Amino acid sequence: MSDTITIAIDAMGGDRAPGIVLKGAEIALQRYPNVRYLLFGAEGEMRPLIAKLPSLGGMVTLCHTSEVVADDAKPSLALRTGRQSSMRLAIDAVADGRADGVVSAGNTGALMAMAKFALKMLPGIDRPAIASFFPTQRGESVMLDLGANIECDAENLVQFALMGDVFARTVLGLIEPTVGLLNVGAEDLKGNNAVRAASARLRLAITPIQFYGFIEGDDIAAGTVDVVVTDGFTGNVAVKTAEGTAKLFSEFLEAAFHHSLSARIGYLFARRALRKLRMRCDPRRYNGAIFLGLGGIAVKSHGSTDAFGFANAIGVAIDMKVNGFLDKIRVELERLNEARSLPQPATL
Amino acid sequence: MSDTITIAIDAMGGDRAPGIVLKGAEIALQRYPNVRYLLFGAEGEMRPLIAKLPSLGGMVTLCHTSEVVADDAKPSLALRTGRQSSMRLAIDAVADGRADGVVSAGNTGALMAMAKFALKMLPGIDRPAIASFFPTQRGESVMLDLGANIECDAENLVQFALMGDVFARTVLGLIEPTVGLLNVGAEDLKGNNAVRAASARLRLAITPIQFYGFIEGDDIAAGTVDVVVTDGFTGNVAVKTAEGTAKLFSEFLEAAFHHSLSARIGYLFARRALRKLRMRCDPRRYNGAIFLGLGGIAVKSHGSTDAFGFANAIGVAIDMKVNGFLDKIRVELERLNEARSLPQPATL
Numbered sequence: 244m245s246d247t248i249t250i251a252i253d254a255m256g257g258d259r260a261p262g263i264v265l266k267g268a269e270i271a272l273q274r275y276p277n278v279r280y281l282l283f284g285a286e287g288e289m290r291p292l293i294a295k296l297p298s299l300g301g302m303v304t305l306c307h308t309s310e311v312v313a314d315d316a317k318p319s320l321a322l323r324t325g326r327q328s329s330m331r332l333a334i335d336a337v338a339d340g341r342a343d344g345v346v347s348a349g350n351t352g353a354l355m356a357m358a359k360f361a362l363k364m365l366p367g368i369d370r371p372a373i374a375s376f377f378p379t380q381r382g383e384s385v386m387l388d389l390g391a392n393i394e395c396d397a398e399n400l401v402q403f404a405l406m407g408d409v410f411a412r413t414v415l416g417l418i419e420p421t422v423g424l425l426n427v428g429a430e431d432l433k434g435n436n437a438v439r440a441a442s443a444r445l446r447l448a449i450t451p452i453q454f455y456g457f458i459e460g461d462d463i464a465a466g467t468v469d470v471v472v473t474d475g476f477t478g479n480v481a482v483k484t485a486e487g488t489a490k491l492f493s494e495f496l497e498a499a500f501h502h503s504l505s506a507r508i509g510y511l512f513a514r515r516a517l518r519k520l521r522m523r524c525d526p527r528r529y530n531g532a533i534f535l536g537l538g539g540i541a542v543k544s545h546g547s548t549d550a551f552g553f554a555n556a557i558g559v560a561i562d563m564k565v566n567g568f569l570d571k572i573r574v575e576l577e578r579l580n581e582a583r584s585l586p587q588p589a590t591l
Numbered sequence: 592m593s594d595t596i597t598i599a600i601d602a603m604g605g606d607r608a609p610g611i612v613l614k615g616a617e618i619a620l621q622r623y624p625n626v627r628y629l630l631f632g633a634e635g636e637m638r639p640l641i642a643k644l645p646s647l648g649g650m651v652t653l654c655h656t657s658e659v660v661a662d663d664a665k666p667s668l669a670l671r672t673g674r675q676s677s678m679r680l681a682i683d684a685v686a687d688g689r690a691d692g693v694v695s696a697g698n699t700g701a702l703m704a705m706a707k708f709a710l711k712m713l714p715g716i717d718r719p720a721i722a723s724f725f726p727t728q729r730g731e732s733v734m735l736d737l738g739a740n741i742e743c744d745a746e747n748l749v750q751f752a753l754m755g756d757v758f759a760r761t762v763l764g765l766i767e768p769t770v771g772l773l774n775v776g777a778e779d780l781k782g783n784n785a786v787r788a789a790s791a792r793l794r795l796a797i798t799p800i801q802f803y804g805f806i807e808g809d810d811i812a813a814g815t816v817d818v819v820v821t822d823g824f825t826g827n828v829a830v831k832t833a834e835g836t837a838k839l840f841s842e843f844l845e846a847a848f849h850h851s852l853s854a855r856i857g858y859l860f861a862r863r864a865l866r867k868l869r870m871r872c873d874p875r876r877y878n879g880a881i882f883l884g885l886g887g888i889a890v891k892s893h894g895s896t897d898a899f900g901f902a903n904a905i906g907v908a909i910d911m912k913v914n915g916f917l918d919k920i921r922v923e924l925e926r927l928n929e930a931r932s933l934p935q936p937a938t939l
Contacts, residue, residue: 509861
């Protein structure tokens, strides 16, 4: 019998909370029968919804609070004044050890500020990073940072590479994931000081990382590497550019099938295959941005996702717990620190 | 009768030069009958190819040189040692006034270094930028910088906005193009110092620019603005990420149509509409990156394009000349400088 996993959920975060949040929790329960939930939010709103989701009964503990972090609240203000908010109480449950991870579809900046404060940073990590999966020609890859840090130095990038590597091993289940640094060209001289210095340090290979070197924007979707490392400004722009391009292509495709009677007939014959295509690119499948570098598991769901997407975000938190992400990253960080303090071999 | 336009062509630049370059010149001639070419390269290689393209005869002047800038040559080295190269001689023809613009599919860095040296910067512009068109949900937009400047300050970004604005007016033919600054969020507080300071200055509106404000990565393909302004690092990653995503989607789509007999039949019915879709997204249609900020017209073709793509790059250079881009940008820069030197209205 597998152990029970407890996930703390901010039931009030996101565009259609708490409805889609609770439905998402029910879907995730079907996939992970050993999960239990602590639900933080307005009891009066949650109770009637849960009554309609009978399989949740007995699997959830309601923790009432009437306070909610607003979507446009400044992170620093939310941190100071939101101590009784559903978001903060859910994070505190992880900090106290009552839950194994927290999932919220609320205000990203507030969630990051609160999680950093309550869960603390892992020793050896200076700044947290936001990571996410995306589909590629070769399967799936992970990219970080997607917006936690607007400016990054070489040390930050090296730490992101290490965290991304452990994440790909534990959650994607890869044996020797390759790690690439996003740049404007493959040659050593390309890019800014931060990426060049980070590349030089990753080549030293005192870590177990399979460092591929520099990659370019088109390598992301090609799946050239398993882990794409970049600063939060570039990563945020890149991931949103990819989303926008996929949407443009989908709309062009839909327009093409409305173009003529013949095209409409073609659509009827091909619709099953096209449904598979849509599933393959479905952004809900890749919902769940992970806050890496913290002393606890925190996953951010897209605010506008549906229940299926929210269930996937819960799944990411569960996978991180089941696969012992935190223990493994701690071991790697210790190893890295030991390697750094060793005397370097002299040149003969 | 319209005036003759002379384009200097580096016939030896690109993966399949001079073959596709000369064929591209022939295609462009069909579209622009009043264009004449100065072709720089190995006469012995060009002559037999031109003999097979009879419509080029009489429209071209061959300028022999046996030197070529290597694809992997360092820009600084190419600048010092490549004075007799096909690329440099083609640029010199623009500097001397013998040609109205130069087109090359060769080494981007070398082309930029040589063009900057020989054509000089426009007064009031500190650094050149690379600009290109791309398809959007609303039509076409232009983005800059795509890689000429890895790090940019607020002044650079403001200058890019001005150049992009004039470019959209003259070459895209827009009356009041909107200009957006690429960032990680729409709020004033988002982003790094450069984008925040650039935004504050563009809001001052001493220029004729319709400044939209910050945009995010997904706004690029949505066509939220006509001109996307960003630093060369982010712009390069964004444009390549979009290319990679479009390619991924195309391959997923092709795989979907091979998925079953029914899907194959569907493809037969829809193939005409799908051909239109492919044309709409065809990267060759958007071939031709423009070097803005120089005292002459210089266009870089993708190194791996075909004749159709090269012809489009020639078309961009011709459009810039026909629409008087250089004259118009000079007027705007003077107006901007005058506005800056005016005493600012005192607060009452």
